[in-house]
Amino acid sequence: MAVAGGSIAGLCAGNALLSAGFDVHVFERSAHRLSSRGAGIVVQPELLGLIAAVDAQPLATTGCSVRRTDVASTGQTETMRMPQRFTSWEAIYTSLRSHFPDDRYHSGHDLTLEAQSAAGVSIAVDDDRIDAGLLIAADGIRSRFRAALAPDTLTRYAGYVAWRGVVDEADLDPELVDRFDDTFSFCQTRGGGHALCYFIPGSGLATERGERRLNWVWYIPADEGPALDALMTDRSGQRRDASVPQGEISDQARDFLFARTGTLTQAFAKLVEATPDPFIQSIIDVAPPGMVFGRVCLIGDAAFVVRPHTAAAAAKAAANSMALARALRGADGDFDRGLSAWESQQTAVGRQLLDYGVMLGERSQKPSERQEANR
Numbered sequence: 001m002a003v004a005g006g007s008i009a010g011l012c013a014g015n016a017l018l019s020a021g022f023d024v025h026v027f028e029r030s031a032h033r034l035s036s037r038g039a040g041i042v043v044q045p046e047l048l049g050l051i052a053a054v055d056a057q058p059l060a061t062t063g064c065s066v067r068r069t070d071v072a073s074t075g076q077t078e079t080m081r082m083p084q085r086f087t088s089w090e091a092i093y094t095s096l097r098s099h100f101p102d103d104r105y106h107s108g109h110d111l112t113l114e115a116q117s118a119a120g121v122s123i124a125v126d127d128d129r130i131d132a133g134l135l136i137a138a139d140g141i142r143s144r145f146r147a148a149l150a151p152d153t154l155t156r157y158a159g160y161v162a163w164r165g166v167v168d169e170a171d172l173d174p175e176l177v178d179r180f181d182d183t184f185s186f187c188q189t190r191g192g193g194h195a196l197c198y199f200i201p202g203s204g205l206a207t208e209r210g211e212r213r214l215n216w217v218w219y220i221p222a223d224e225g226p227a228l229d230a231l232m233t234d235r236s237g238q239r240r241d242a243s244v245p246q247g248e249i250s251d252q253a254r255d256f257l258f259a260r261t262g263t264l265t266q267a268f269a270k271l272v273e274a275t276p277d278p279f280i281q282s283i284i285d286v287a288p289p290g291m292v293f294g295r296v297c298l299i300g301d302a303a304f305v306v307r308p309h310t311a312a313a314a315a316k317a318a319a320n321s322m323a324l325a326r327a328l329r330g331a332d333g334d335f336d337r338g339l340s341a342w343e344s345q346q347t348a349v350g351r352q353l354l355d356y357g358v359m360l361g362e363r364s365q366k367p368s369e370r371q372e373a374n375r
């Protein structure tokens, strides 16, 4: 079996399938070790379940016991006890990659589907060709395999972007650290929308106080067209598609962000202003009509892309992978039977998560009644 993409979903699939006894190789287009992308991730049981099931290195996590919401326009604060664990893209990658054998992980190889038959697929790997019984496409939000096999996939911009940032705790005002410590903090911004922040493991995956990082996300509307284009055009003038990474934000986009910090609470404004390298991800809904196309299956963001409010995308990649390994093992060599059962179950899960994310997004982007009343 071949997996295209060696990020979170590809490594979830590689580990789950290897642990179920399959001969699996992961091919990652990037030639270098993938580095910290996506910043903070809320820990969900599906991911912990996969890590435990394959016996990978335990995930580095931070935690909180309280959820706190501050309303910028009124100064009101609500708190509730709600313990939660947080991690980072880097921590998940480290745990899954260090467990997956080096001789099965091939960096710097770009996969393309050449042909498929009832028995399997023929894949172009750079200038070479390999045959496999199954190709697992884990090639992310702009999946080449999804584009080729499911051209009628729904792809819809949600009307807002997520600004994101990560700051070393040591670089923050200690008062700000105390303010956010032990909380999953939300800020309802003046005029609608919200921001949130939580601590994640720091350099070297350190989780001790003083060594963590504070991760924030701030959802801001941007109309499709010139407004979105201006944000998504990087400092070299290139219009990015799904995200503008750290270090690539244009001065104009940065000014746009900092001009709005007055809509946040003071604490959130200080946090955003202290961030050296904010970055942007546009919020996009993606729903393919299915997840299996002959002997190619889509997993992770290559299949459904759900809104980050669900905090479930990495968990979905883990659930897709564990279910795939179970379905194929249970099908006793009859891949088609296993894939068919897997597809109907996982497509339903993907659709449900997509709808849930749309509902959460629409609700959170609307000005609250309280905010309307205080305008």
Ligand SMILES: Cc1cc2nc3c(=O)[nH]c(=O)nc-3n(C[C@H](O)[C@H](O)[C@H](O)COP(=O)(O)OP(=O)(O)OC[C@H]3O[C@@H](n4cnc5c(N)ncnc54)[C@H](O)[C@@H]3O)c2cc1C
Pocket (backbone or CB within 6 Å): 004, 005, 006, 007, 008, 009, 010, 027, 028, 029, 030, 034, 038, 040, 041, 042, 109, 110, 111, 112, 138, 139, 140, 141, 144, 162, 164, 217, 281, 299, 300, 301, 302, 308, 311, 312, 313, 314, 315, 316, 317
């Ligand atoms: C604002 C925001 C907040 C988020 N918060 C959370 C959260 O709290 N919890 C959560 O679970 N998720 C969260 N996510 C989503 C999460 O980051 C992604 O779902 C997850 O990283 C997707 O992993 P993936 O492996 O499917 O795709 P990707 O990480 O995009 O990986 C795809 C890989 O495939 C490789 N590739 C592409 N084409 C080829 C090819 N032809 N051949 C070989 N390799 C190829 C690429 O180089 C890349 O490494 C958030 C996302 C956003 C935008």
